[in-house]
Amino acid sequence: MPTQDDRDFKLGNRPEGLCVIASEGAPSYLKTSSISLKQDIDTFGLAGKIWHSAYTLQALFDPERQDTIEPNHIIPTQYYQETKTKNRPYRILELGAGTGYVGISLANQLRKPCQVYITDLEQVVPLIKENVAAYCVPESMGAEIIVDRLHWGNSTDAQRVLSGGGFDLVVVSDCVYFPELFGMLLDTLLEVCDGSTRVVIGYKCRSLEKEVGFWQDYFGRYFMYEPVRNTSEEDGCQLLGGEEQLFVFVGRKRPENQVRAADDTFTTLLFCSMGI
DSSP: OOOHHHHHHHHHHOOTTOOOOOOOOOOGGGOOOOOOOOOOHHHHGGGGSOOHHHHHHHHHTOGGGGGGEESOOSSOGGGGSOOSSOOOOEEEEEESOTTTHHHHHHHHHOOTTEEEEEEEOTTTHHHHHHHHHHHSOOTTTSOEEEEEEOOTTOHHHHHHHHTTOOOSEEEEESOOOOGGGHHHHHHHHHHHOOTTOEEEEEEEOSOHHHHHHIIIIIIHHHEEEEEOEEOSTTTOSOBTTGGGTEEEEEEEEOOGGGOOSOOOHHHHHHHHHTTO
């Protein structure tokens, strides 16, 4: 008999009529070097592909770009560098990691005492582990990596990854697409984030009618957020990822007394980006 894990894996990764192909690397406008991770759509469905948001988040966290984006320095500068001072551990959690692209690129850029937790459903964990083994720099050079199962909506999983302490940053890349998953994703975000946790979401709009509800009825109710913008003269002041109709949002959890019945941040942003 199929388990809840099996049902949710099929729901999130094997939609009827699945027809996608492996990515060929980061688009040229991002000016970033891709990591050639293993992709396996036949086995892992949507989780087995590297999506464009992953490349955009890699560019967002590139230390060379921090002066040309706003907000910048989401991860403090000292965690990119070898340092003789004893920084406190900086803890990062990636949800719905798929191939593990964002977490691996972050771990390769950062230095200890950073810890990067890369998580997905049980069925996807083997792909992440394989890519970590093949493409991560040694821990002596980069951040510590922990690969673990985290089933959205499963409090036991959330509490397990929280057992080492709270997270400074939670990253979500291209996970907003099926309304059936919105409630589970929100439940996990609410559990793993406290008032100081920053949340970064890479999102490419594919079906606005289905996806807008996540922003106004789920995420926006409980989190304040803003889009990341390019600020260099070359780019003009436009949204990071705008060339691909892609958004990157940075947010924090609202205080309990500021939770909203609904939120119009996303729709206002859409109207502004269209010049309405």
